[in-house]
Amino acid sequence: MSGVVGIIAEYNPFHNGHLYQLEQVKKRFPDDLIVIAMSGNFLQRGEPACLDKWSRARQALENGADLVLELPTLSCVQPADRFAFGGVSLLNTVGADKLFFGAEHSNYDFMTFARQVADLHGNFQRYDESYAKTFQAAITETIGHPVDQPNDLLGLAYAKANLRLGEPMRLYPLQRVETSYHDLSLHPGQTIASASAIRKNFVLSQPAAAPYMPAGTFHDLEKGPLLFWNDFWPLLRYRIISSQISDLQQVYGMTEGIEYRLLDLTQRLPLTMTFEEWVKEVKTKRFTYTHLARLAVAILLDIKQDEVAAYNEQPYLRLLGFNERGQKQLAKIKKDCDWPIYSRVSGEDKKKQLAVDYRAGKVYQLFNGQEQDLKRAPFVFSGVSRKIR
Amino acid sequence: MSGVVGIIAEYNPFHNGHLYQLEQVKKRFPDDLIVIAMSGNFLQRGEPACLDKWSRARQALENGADLVLELPTLSCVQPADRFAFGGVSLLNTVGADKLFFGAEHSNYDFMTFARQVADLHGNFQRYDESYAKTFQAAITETIGHPVDQPNDLLGLAYAKANLRLGEPMRLYPLQRVETSYHDLSLHPGQTIASASAIRKNFVLSQPAAAPYMPAGTFHDLEKGPLLFWNDFWPLLRYRIISSQISDLQQVYGMTEGIEYRLLDLTQRLPLTMTFEEWVKEVKTKRFTYTHLARLAVAILLDIKQDEVAAYNEQPYLRLLGFNERGQKQLAKIKKDCDWPIYSRVSGEDKKKQLAVDYRAGKVYQLFNGQEQDLKRAPFVFSGVSRKIR
Numbered sequence: 001m002s003g004v005v006g007i008i009a010e011y012n013p014f015h016n017g018h019l020y021q022l023e024q025v026k027k028r029f030p031d032d033l034i035v036i037a038m039s040g041n042f043l044q045r046g047e048p049a050c051l052d053k054w055s056r057a058r059q060a061l062e063n064g065a066d067l068v069l070e071l072p073t074l075s076c077v078q079p080a081d082r083f084a085f086g087g088v089s090l091l092n093t094v095g096a097d098k099l100f101f102g103a104e105h106s107n108y109d110f111m112t113f114a115r116q117v118a119d120l121h122g123n124f125q126r127y128d129e130s131y132a133k134t135f136q137a138a139i140t141e142t143i144g145h146p147v148d149q150p151n152d153l154l155g156l157a158y159a160k161a162n163l164r165l166g167e168p169m170r171l172y173p174l175q176r177v178e179t180s181y182h183d184l185s186l187h188p189g190q191t192i193a194s195a196s197a198i199r200k201n202f203v204l205s206q207p208a209a210a211p212y213m214p215a216g217t218f219h220d221l222e223k224g225p226l227l228f229w230n231d232f233w234p235l236l237r238y239r240i241i242s243s244q245i246s247d248l249q250q251v252y253g254m255t256e257g258i259e260y261r262l263l264d265l266t267q268r269l270p271l272t273m274t275f276e277e278w279v280k281e282v283k284t285k286r287f288t289y290t291h292l293a294r295l296a297v298a299i300l301l302d303i304k305q306d307e308v309a310a311y312n313e314q315p316y317l318r319l320l321g322f323n324e325r326g327q328k329q330l331a332k333i334k335k336d337c338d339w340p341i342y343s344r345v346s347g348e349d350k351k352k353q354l355a356v357d358y359r360a361g362k363v364y365q366l367f368n369g370q371e372q373d374l375k376r377a378p379f380v381f382s383g384v385s386r387k388i389r
Numbered sequence: 390m391s392g393v394v395g396i397i398a399e400y401n402p403f404h405n406g407h408l409y410q411l412e413q414v415k416k417r418f419p420d421d422l423i424v425i426a427m428s429g430n431f432l433q434r435g436e437p438a439c440l441d442k443w444s445r446a447r448q449a450l451e452n453g454a455d456l457v458l459e460l461p462t463l464s465c466v467q468p469a470d471r472f473a474f475g476g477v478s479l480l481n482t483v484g485a486d487k488l489f490f491g492a493e494h495s496n497y498d499f500m501t502f503a504r505q506v507a508d509l510h511g512n513f514q515r516y517d518e519s520y521a522k523t524f525q526a527a528i529t530e531t532i533g534h535p536v537d538q539p540n541d542l543l544g545l546a547y548a549k550a551n552l553r554l555g556e557p558m559r560l561y562p563l564q565r566v567e568t569s570y571h572d573l574s575l576h577p578g579q580t581i582a583s584a585s586a587i588r589k590n591f592v593l594s595q596p597a598a599a600p601y602m603p604a605g606t607f608h609d610l611e612k613g614p615l616l617f618w619n620d621f622w623p624l625l626r627y628r629i630i631s632s633q634i635s636d637l638q639q640v641y642g643m644t645e646g647i648e649y650r651l652l653d654l655t656q657r658l659p660l661t662m663t664f665e666e667w668v669k670e671v672k673t674k675r676f677t678y679t680h681l682a683r684l685a686v687a688i689l690l691d692i693k694q695d696e697v698a699a700y701n702e703q704p705y706l707r708l709l710g711f712n713e714r715g716q717k718q719l720a721k722i723k724k725d726c727d728w729p730i731y732s733r734v735s736g737e738d739k740k741k742q743l744a745v746d747y748r749a750g751k752v753y754q755l756f757n758g759q760e761q762d763l764k765r766a767p768f769v770f771s772g773v774s775r776k777i778r
Contacts (some may be wrong), residue, residue, distance in 0.1 A: 077584040190680070235623075235627045235631075237632075238624045238627070238628075238752065238755060239627075239628070241748065241751040241752065241755075242624075242689065242690055242691050242748055242751070243626075243691055243754050244691060244693070246634075247691065253678075267751055271755065271758065286512070300631065302631050302632055302633060304633070309632065317586070355633070359630065359633075360633055362631070362656055363602055363631050365660070366623070366626070366630075366660065367629060369660060
């Protein structure tokens with residue numbers, strides 16, 4: 001019997017590494033449906049997506065995905081554990097029985113690790129990054145060796161989420177073939193590079209980046225606009241300096257008095273500063289780069305604690321695109337699904353459950369020029385998706 | 390015995406009409422001191438000043454003023470009655486016994502009018518602009534003819550404030566010689582034009598505007614940057630679309646549910662829209678252009694009701710500049726003054742009473758590049774101010 005493969009992805013942008021992953025899935029489970037839980041316009045590490053969610057969803061569908069769902073902003077701009085739980089729950093809700101993900105060590109038995117460290121997430125509520133360090137030490141002690149590569153750690157977080165949900169999915173870690181996640185160089189002769197390397201090198205020289213992605217992605221990048229934090233940075237800076245401490249204190253994730261440091265430094269630092277330089281000035285031992293970048297998204301989008309709580313209480317599904325097979329799967333799960341399913345956003349939806357995604361889209365639209373939500377229909381892919389090589 | 394002449398001004402920028410006013414004061418009261426209560430970086434009609442408060446204060450001192458005090462943001466971005474009361478109280482506090490102001494009808498007996506309409510400001514608390522219309526009808530009925538020209542109306546507001554304070558000042562309305570306040574054209578051969586006409590024409594052709602202002606102002610305009618609402622508009626638009634209704638509801642002056650209209654229209658209107666076009670789309674019968682523009686400043690600077698209340702409870706003096714005579718007057722009033730006097734802003738002040746002015750300065754600085762408050766000393770004018778022609 002054919003099943004449903006789930007993948008949690010950012011596709012920032014969709015490149016040959018992602019294509020390779022989809023090809024591996026299809027080789028192994030040719031009859032399975034592939035569902036993607038994809039971040040929207042703001043990503044897990046606290047940054048805007050380089051292309052909007054519609055372009056990235058289309059790229060995935062053109063390259064073999066059957067159904068692309070948005071991982072809502074509140075679920076996605078989160079530390080690894082929460083991000084993973086949001087993604088795995090979503091895939092579980094649409095019936096996924098397998099979870100594919102890239103890992104630096106595909107030989108790891110992630111579910112076993114998850115059972116070993118299940119009780120280590122005791123301090124889940126406070127998720128400051130120094131917690132990450134303590135957590136890492138505890139992992140090393142419990143498992144017997146460190147699990148500290150970015151994708152391995154995410155894999156462990158997926159496994160923990162899967163465990164928490166009663167193990168609805170079987171995990172398929174896929175050995176990452178590309179160079180390190182942090183490697184920002186392209187390596188001529190190869191056809192796979194990290195998304196960061198692709199973004200960076202595309203900006204420097206478009207043709208140099210071409211071999212590392214499908215033509216559709218390259219076309220989207222050429223068309224642009226390609227967005228980065230520096231586009232949004234003047235708005236964030238303005239938001240901080242024009243806010244009162246009591247406003248900042250209401251922002252989700254504003255803890256331990258970091259608001260005083262944020263306000264004071266942002267008022268004093270030179271106007272020529274870039275976003276990256278700003279984060280490096282503001283960060284502390286407890287508020288690392290990524291933690292601050294996520295906090296920056298929460299400030300930029302005015303995300304409040306109660307909005308996160310409401311999402312956790314009642315998550316939802318938002319369709320970005322599908323092909324015929326994806327549509328059939330949707331029809332199948334619809335009647336028993338206890339999450340609301342949004343295919344178009346109405347004027348009422350934007351005031352209610354979709355308010356944060358809508359705000360995120362509105363802010364994104366300031367630079368990309370395209371309405372992101374209201375009345376936009378999911379992308380229906382009717383073409384022939386790329387054949388397996 | 391020599392006295393103190395007070396003038397409430399915006400100097401946006403300081404031009405020959407303002408110079409003419411100072412010359413008239415000096416002709417009539419050659420030994421009097423001239424004190425200016427000048428708006429800071431955001432003005433009464435809800436707009437950013439074209440040049441910062443320091444340039445404008447310097448212009449005034451170079452042209453005959455002895456002492457320039459800032460009319461704080463909370464006192465100045467207000468409807469006419471509150472604006473006038475803030476300015477007249479401030480001048481009263483520094484010992485002014487005369488108030489000079491331009492009027493379309495200098496023959497009006499403003500103090501008598503004030504006594505006649507004193508009880509007409511019953512609805513003071515609600516100051517929506519449709520109130521202005523009812524108020525105007527009541528004035529016409531009581532006084533026997535309309536008082537509806539912009540400067541006449543402001544004069545009446547000054548007179549009412551003076552009355553409320555026990556008439557510490559004698560009023561000297563000065564016939565406006567320039568063309569109408571709303572006239573945006575320059576008239577070759579004349580040397581006086583409205584500030585709006587000067588700003589508009591300077592942008593079109595710098596030399597054409599030169600004859601209408603002192604050389605010091607012209608130099609400042611040339612140096613720039615000249616700021617307008619359209620500079621701040623992207624920030625305001627971002628602020629609105631990224632805010633929740635509950636945030637907007639906390640902004641000073643947000644009444645009658647206008648926040649819903651503001652949010653909805655700002656989300657929907659095209660990104661190509663200018664500030665002016667936006668106001669024209671959003672305005673209603675009750676929320677006129679100027680009312681909305683002031684509300685826009687409150688949103689931009691995140692001004693809350695409790696901040697306005699705190700200012701009304703305890704106003705303050707902020708020195709922008711003085712000459713030797715001005716300094717002597719300051720020394721004289723200092724010991725009996727029950728308002729705090731700020732000459733430099735410390736890191737503590739900016740968190741307390743001066744917080745709103747500091748925020749206003751920080752937002753202004755984003756476009757003008759100059760720190761507006763912290764550690765800036767008042768401008769001490771030691772040169773020879775312009776001789777009376």
